[in-house]
Amino acid sequence: MIYKNIGQRIQKAREEAGLSQEELATKLGLTQAALSNYELGKRRLYLANIEQIARELNKPLNYFLEDTVETIKTNEKKAQDETILEISKLLSELPLEERKNILEYIQWRKEKLK
Amino acid sequence: MIGFDLTEELLSHQKMAREFAEKEIIPYAAELDRRPGTVFDWNIVRRFAKTGLLGLNVPKEYGGLGVDMLTAVIVAEEIGTACLGIMSAAAGNWLATTCLKHVGTENQKRRYFPMCCGENAGLAALALTEHDAGSDMAGIKTLATRKGDHYILNGAKTFITNAGIANFYIVFATSDPQKRHGGLSAFIVDGDSPGLTLGTVEDKLGLRSSQVGTLIFKDVKVPAENLLGAENTGFLIAMQTLDMSRPCLGGAAVGVSRAAYEIALSYARERKQYGRPIIENQGISFMLADMATEIEAARLLTWKAAWLIDQGMDSTKASSMCKVFATEMAESICSRAIQILGAHGYTSYWPVEKYYRDAKAMAIYEGTNQIQRMIIASML
Numbered sequence: 188m189i190y191k192n193i194g195q196r197i198q199k200a201r202e203e204a205g206l207s208q209e210e211l212a213t214k215l216g217l218t219q220a221a222l223s224n225y226e227l228g229k230r231r232l233y234l235a236n237i238e239q240i241a242r243e244l245n246k247p248l249n250y251f252l253e254d255t256v257e258t259i260k261t262n263e264k265k266a267q268d269e270t271i272l273e274i275s276k277l278l279s280e281l282p283l284e285e286r287k288n289i290l291e292y293i294q295w296r297k298e299k300l301k
Numbered sequence: 302m303i304g305f306d307l308t309e310e311l312l313s314h315q316k317m318a319r320e321f322a323e324k325e326i327i328p329y330a331a332e333l334d335r336r337p338g339t340v341f342d343w344n345i346v347r348r349f350a351k352t353g354l355l356g357l358n359v360p361k362e363y364g365g366l367g368v369d370m371l372t373a374v375i376v377a378e379e380i381g382t383a384c385l386g387i388m389s390a391a392a393g394n395w396l397a398t399t400c401l402k403h404v405g406t407e408n409q410k411r412r413y414f415p416m417c418c419g420e421n422a423g424l425a426a427l428a429l430t431e432h433d434a435g436s437d438m439a440g441i442k443t444l445a446t447r448k449g450d451h452y453i454l455n456g457a458k459t460f461i462t463n464a465g466i467a468n469f470y471i472v473f474a475t476s477d478p479q480k481r482h483g484g485l486s487a488f489i490v491d492g493d494s495p496g497l498t499l500g501t502v503e504d505k506l507g508l509r510s511s512q513v514g515t516l517i518f519k520d521v522k523v524p525a526e527n528l529l530g531a532e533n534t535g536f537l538i539a540m541q542t543l544d545m546s547r548p549c550l551g552g553a554a555v556g557v558s559r560a561a562y563e564i565a566l567s568y569a570r571e572r573k574q575y576g577r578p579i580i581e582n583q584g585i586s587f588m589l590a591d592m593a594t595e596i597e598a599a600r601l602l603t604w605k606a607a608w609l610i611d612q613g614m615d616s617t618k619a620s621s622m623c624k625v626f627a628t629e630m631a632e633s634i635c636s637r638a639i640q641i642l643g644a645h646g647y648t649s650y651w652p653v654e655k656y657y658r659d660a661k662a663m664a665i666y667e668g669t670n671q672i673q674r675m676i677i678a679s680m681l
């Protein structure tokens with residue numbers, strides 16, 4: 188997963204720099220197949236590899252790593268959003284009186300957590 | 302690639318590990334398992350050091366055995382047949398040296414690798430887990446604050462194998478807990494750093510000869526040159542290190558399963574009830590057939606993960622698969638071995654109850670099996 192995300196970033200940065208896989212591979216001293224495997228996330232990328240690629244493509248190291256972190260963050264966010272979605276879906280199926288009770292309960296919980 | 306004959310070199314490492322396990326581990330395993338309290342037995346380190354196994358994956362130019370991952374897995378299986386508890390001391394080193402090997406600078410390697418190599422080799426450890434950050438590594442709160450040419454570490458690491466007895470620790474800390482994954486960095490911390498102390502040493506169900514405890518950091522000064530990789534790259538470093546160490550854990554799980562299975566097999570052939578050996582009942586022989594089949598399958602999975610690593614390919618999914626499969630198999634095979642031995646298997650006269658207690662831990666450490674399933678699922 189991690190390598191796939193980093194690989195996509197490498198491809199994006201390479202294309203932005205207007206380089207073909209072959210051109211970047213030559214600069215890095217790699218074969219085109221090896222770079223292609225990096226971009227596809229099939230080969231293990233060590234930090235040193237990423238640092239070298241970052242230098243060649245003139246990007247900060249974080250450009251390649253933050254993506255991984257971002258994906259994790261969005262996954263975490265998504266999980267939260269899904270619970271909210273689920274709650275509102277179930278709530279809408281309840282009669283008004285019940286919905287009011289639950290609203291009160293949520294307000295009470297929120298008060299308690301303060 | 303398909304072909305399962307081990308090369309001469311692999312066979313010679315396997316033989317070395319097997320002889321070491323027989324002569325230097327098995328004779329002490331039961332005694333260390335039953336000792337009261339939690340005092341670490343330093344003879345474990347001395348015996349390992351004599352064979353160079355503490356520096357198993359340290360490249361030869363730094364004094365290690367410099368083996369590839371497939372060899373390491375085969376060695377781990379042999380040692381796993383003898384005692385997972387005693388093995389833990391060496392496994393702590395393997396974790397730390399795997400990390401150093403892949404991200405360490407030349408100076409870091411020159412300074413720290415020799416501490417795990419040769420006759421005087423000592424221990425090392427990898428310290429990730431904290432009270433509030435187990436599975437969720439991004440919850441790490443141990444703070445690393447840059448001050449001039451040093452970092453200052455404050456916090457505590459829990460459940461660390463080789464805590465308090467290692468020459469150096471690879472410690473994961475954060476520059477800002479709010480940044481979660483993005484704020485983690487890895488540091489090499491000398492075992493004798495002022496301000497670094499050993500807290501609780503755990504009294505455990507199994508792995509009783511292994512020292513697992515809490516490390517407390519109070520204003521521990523770490524030279525800036527001891528930062529591993531770059532700042533804020535700790536998450537990637539930790540993930541990679543664990544990915545590359547899981548096949549050895551798989552190998553060890555195959556080893557303990559093999560030991561339990563072999564005892565169960567010979568017992569089932571000897572033990573007579575109703576006038577015939579119990580193995581003549583399908584209820585027993587099918588259990589043994591399943592055990593043999595599962596061991597074979599788990600071994601192949603660990604070899605595949607190791608092979609991927611040796612090829613420089615991404616092994617994340619295969620590593621997690623071999624960890625889940627082999628460690629759950631180990632617990633279940635040890636349980637079935639106890640069943641085959643009946644009441645005898647439940648006593649400490651036979652080693653299978655110890656194997657069972659030891660094997661249970663493997664589903665928890667180096668990422669619980671639930672977390673492995675999350676990794677596998679994310680890559681389906």
Ligand SMILES: Cc1cc2nc3c(=O)[nH]c(=O)nc-3n(C[C@H](O)[C@H](O)[C@H](O)COP(=O)(O)OP(=O)(O)OC[C@H]3O[C@@H](n4cnc5c(N)ncnc54)[C@H](O)[C@@H]3O)c2cc1C
Pocket residue numbers: 393426427428429430432434435436437459460461462463508513662665666667668669670671672
């Ligand atoms: C013998 C031993 C040696 C160890 N050695 C080391 C060491 O050398 N270095 C080190 O850093 N750590 C070490 N550990 C710690 C180990 O890595 C942690 O115990 C492990 O990562 C789990 O953390 P936790 O115990 O806090 O469990 P928690 O993270 O609190 O998990 C509790 C339970 O919840 C489950 N769970 C958590 N999150 C999820 C989720 N999102 N989905 C589904 N289930 C979930 C877990 O799988 C587990 O079953 C060791 C542990 C043991 C037992």
